[in-house]
Amino acid sequence: MPNRLAHETSPYLLQHADNPVDWWPWSTEAFEEARRRGVPVLLSVGYSSCHWCHVMAHESFEDQATAALLNEHFLAVKVDREERPDVDAVYMEAVQAATGQGGWPMTVFLTPDAEPFYFGTYFPPEPRHGMPSFGQVLEGVRSAWADRRDEVGEVAGRIVADLSERSLAGALAADRRPPRPEELHTALMALTREFDAVHGGFGGAPKFPPAMVLEFLLRHHARTGSAGALEMVQATCEAMARGGIYDQLGGGFARYAVDTTWTVPHFEKMLYDNALLCRTYAHLWRATGSDLARRIAVQTADFMVRELRTEQGGFASALDADSDDGTGSGRHVEGAYYVWTPQALRAVLGEEDAEFAAGYFGVTEEGTFEEGASVLQLPGTEGPVDAERVTSVKRRLLAERDRRPRPGRDDKVVAAWNGLAIAALAETGAYFDRPDLLQAATDAADLLVRVHMDGHARLHRTSRDGTPGANSGVLEDYADVAEGFLTLASVTGEGVWVEFAGLLLDTVLLQFTAEDGSLYDTAADAEALIRRPQDPTDNATPSGWTAAAGALLSYAALTGSDLHRTAAERALGVVTALGVRVPRFIGWGLAVAEAALDGPREVAVIGAQGDPATVALHRAALLGTAPGAVVALGAPGSDDTAAVPLLKDRPLVDGRPAAYVCRRFTCERPTTDAEELTGRLRD
Template sequence: MATGGKGSQSSTARPTNRLIYEKSPYLLQHAHNPVDWYPWGQEAFDKAKREDKLIFLSVGYSTCHWCHVMEQESFQNEEIGQILNDNFVCIKVDREERPDVDKVYMAFVQATSSGGGWPMSVWLTPDLKPFVGGTYFPPEDGIYQVGFRTVLLRILEQWKRNKTSLMENSQKILSALLARTDVGARGEEAPPSSKEVMSRCFQQLSESYDEEYGGFSESPKFPTPVNLNFLFSYWALHRSTTEGARALQMALHTLKMMAYGGVHDHIAQGFHRYSTDQRWHVPHFEKMLYDQGQLAAAYAKAFQISGDEFFADIVGDILLYVSRDLSDGSGGFYSAEDADSYPTVQSTEKQEGAFCVWTAEEIRWNLPDPIEGIPEEKTMADVFMHHYGVKEDGNVNPMKDPHNELKGKNVLIVQYSLELTAARFGLQLEQLKTLLAKGKEMLSKARGLRPRPHLDTKMLASWNGLMISGFAQSGAILGKQEYTDRAVRAASFLRHHMFSTVSGKLLRSCYRGQGNAVEKSSIHGFLEDYVFIIQALFDLYEASLNPSWLEWAVQLQHKQDELFWDPKGFAYFSTEAGDPSLLLRMKDDQDGAEPCPNSIAVTNLLRAASYTGHKEWVKKAGQILAAFSERLLKIPVVLPEMARSAAAFHQTLKQVVICGDPAGEDTRELLHCYYSTYTPNRVLILADGDTKGFLYRHLGFLSSLEKKDGKATAYLCENFACSLPVTSSQELRRLLLP
């Protein structure tokens, strides 16, 4: 099979290595390398000890651009392969399949070098302790960087001459790392003040905010939905203040600029991973499932708050892409699409962005139709190129194109407002919208003839959870039943394929197998799998009102407590206990591209307590906040999701109870009010009168709540004490927005 490496074609004569028996698309990409790769496991560890050899650990993922580059340059190089095979035990790890392994050694690389990233290259002693690490290495020495071949030979020489010293240094580094990653509370510490944490987080975000283009850095620029969710919550809690207005403006402006930019795929929908420049123009072209899920929810909330249909359109755009390109027939969602692809069917070398970019000539060829009724003789291409910033010699800054792959090419970006473009060409606004939509459709067909980028068909529990939340929240807010139905299909897929009814445990991943059958992995779920799925099930209950999702969420919460809770330092470990190959049991302490699992766990615990009355979970939520209190008080900007959850903890989640028949018009009116009103820190409970159902069995007070005057009735409850009943959406809205 093709390696998927950039510019690579695998040799059919080359013998395979052990990775050929793996299911991970990333490991299979390396199965034909001349490197004698092992998967992470006892066979490799035993060989290293038996032969007293160092381990070379290479970690990446199948849609990682620089992983492809290093594979082509080094791992397909016969001479480098021989050096590795003769002197090291080589282990290849898919970071998405084994985030536990990745996080341990990434912590080491970040602590001992100037940064981290993938591919990650780490050299370990035979007992798995790291002593040298880095990321991408070019094959040969350059002006600014030592080559991979040189690094290998130097490390080998050090191992031969100074083995004892290396082992001692490795142990020292490990001890320091253990101290550095030790997150926990000492005794019964109180959770930090949410007012102080929220205020400081807002201040720190405001200081890093890009006033012109939105976002919170100059470049590279990542979507970071956790920042946007924090700002929405901050606005809702400070609606009448200048700071509240600024928080909302920062979030909405960022979402608009991202949608206008090249980081948004204007032809085939969805969002690319990040922008390499300040103005969201030139992206890193891979598309990740976790971005789509979180961004769909963020744009849905932006519509919920602003009422601006622009944001609703972007939600539809994202969910169309995921439904079409990242969906398995079984109901699950695939992980990612690659950045690299072959420019033409005849090409032998892959290029980054080849599937997505355009020359001016290509756009003229595909959009030749003249536009009638305007003063000048203009074609559809003229209007399209003007609106989307297309230039004859390409619109990509050479500084953002280190390999000259985008020379003469254009990344589409909304250069002008619809009003300005319409005025420029003497078009009516609706006429322009129709023209641009037709142009996108025609270019989409043209792009469909190009070789597609590699699709990582691995299905991860955690990322599926994030995507279910995206569909469920969007379905509820936009009133789109098809989105809720898609979320239900995906949740059913998880319950059928990635959950053991015997052990009550989740699996980490599964794969599209032969004949589109689903193949399960043997890797158990990690903390992130539990928290993102539990969150998804709560979101799905609110959208579908089916209490079976609540039951499963509560079951998983109990299992999460059993497997991951730290009774001494509080909060949850990222991994189960008992794996001897893991040197550290860590707790993530940063919200990044995905939220830190402990951040989401706080809100999950509060929601679970609201649905069950189980107060031990409220206590646990406070203990997590206490465990992270130092970071929350000093640099909450690295934990905006946890800062947001601190407010939920201190203010107590409000239970919005609606008594009625969900099929009744009066009940639907109250539900619509709930879905269309943005207020953080609340849960929805449908009291449908089923006294034997899950909610009535756990929440005794529901039996005392009744309809008023025979109409669907809403109550706002806090700590299981409820307001006076209301029967109109106007009255409910006043309760939700005091």
């Protein structure tokens, strides 16, 4: 019989609905039941595209004996970390403090008061590699709970007390000021020391796409002319685009590479990675005109629309790393959908084209992955390449791959990640004259307003099949959706998106901001956990803290709101504290700081919609590289002009469309010349 998870909407929780484990979703009722029974709580946290979550589920949670032990002596709670990032963040902090590492699946044992006392991640079914088996862990915890209950309670109390005492206050300067130029230069030097000059990227294996850091480097180059900053972006973007982390047939990026050379990915594809990297490559093209950057930006946008768009117009969260191996065994294997052998190439292409494809994509007899299979990459070729032949080979391989069993898709719509996708698709559509991409961005924004906002200034974090989930939005949802709306407004000239962003940012000020200007990840009226999470550092996405700072700054530039500008500057105080020490982990904050230092520049384009002169000025404004520049577009006297204060009192010049550039409360004379505007925004 299905367990309680059968009534949930999360695809991850539904994957466990038929387990023999009597799972509960995270709820007050679950902890009340644990208290009534007098048993500890097993908290298991994961997400649908997590490979090792699937492994542990198959080995342990589908095992009848393990389930019987769990059901008798524990109350089991399953959490989708993407639905409840607040729960995940609080207990991950405890896991990392206790063990020095973290990851998913996350396994935590709690008292019925939700206080943690024993931690881990993946546990195997039998002891191996120095790890106890999951059964041994369960027996050990059961015994401790039965025989040393008071000691367990004391341990849990100390852990909670330690977590509650952790604070950022000591790390932040009293004046909460944004970084100065010399501090941003220090951050650049720190990144230079960690840069992999051979393979691109930062640090060693596993190597993650550093989208937020790359955005900082692009903005730093734009402000200072630093050749080194741009070189790090170019080298990293080329290495990722040529590596196995990028899908050479279908476009889109995998989560990370397990090696330093970007060759072998962890094959799951996340919406947030692709949204962030699509925007990064589009901005690299804007800065350099690189054909490679243009190709990757467009292909990544097309991947998101083709593979992740839902029937309701939003974007699904992820594609799994695993898929059926196609042998009829029912076995799911990581990367099965994506890898190739020379024999498989020959079966599709014939001898001559297979030999060509093997050389072009780096497919070898030894293989670069498991069991002699290779991940497609572009290791480089000698001499010119036959473009038509490449196109033909890719078309045939992609058609064959489409016949393979496809990876599963987590089709829940996460507000924050859709905000990132809206920003990326809006800009990519505008830069490369792709109205279909702009329409996809608009459709996703409409869904967020209609379903996630539901006519109010509060957000649901998730939806599925057009129905909102029960979980409230966290800070990153409000910040990233506001960022997406503001970007959409700059591209379309529709002032209503500025108004929607303002509603969300007012909620940030009211519900997420402390008196000292610091920001919490959860709203003041959210469910109380053992600690209110507060993390300003980037993880796979920009932190809610620095994303909010960026959206507040842009909104202030468009509206002239000193309240929002002050909140942004106070929030950037954490970047001053951390940017010089750990720049890799606060890249988005550094990028926002570059915008604040540059102004950001405010560009108001006034002219009739569709007028070629208006279109030319608007395009020049969007392609300007000034860090974090904001763009507003409107016709004289239109509703959009009334909705965006930056556009107010901006007349045509001699009856012609004009652009006004302002910076730090000072405006230059308007220009009617698109080329002149381009020069101003590159100065």
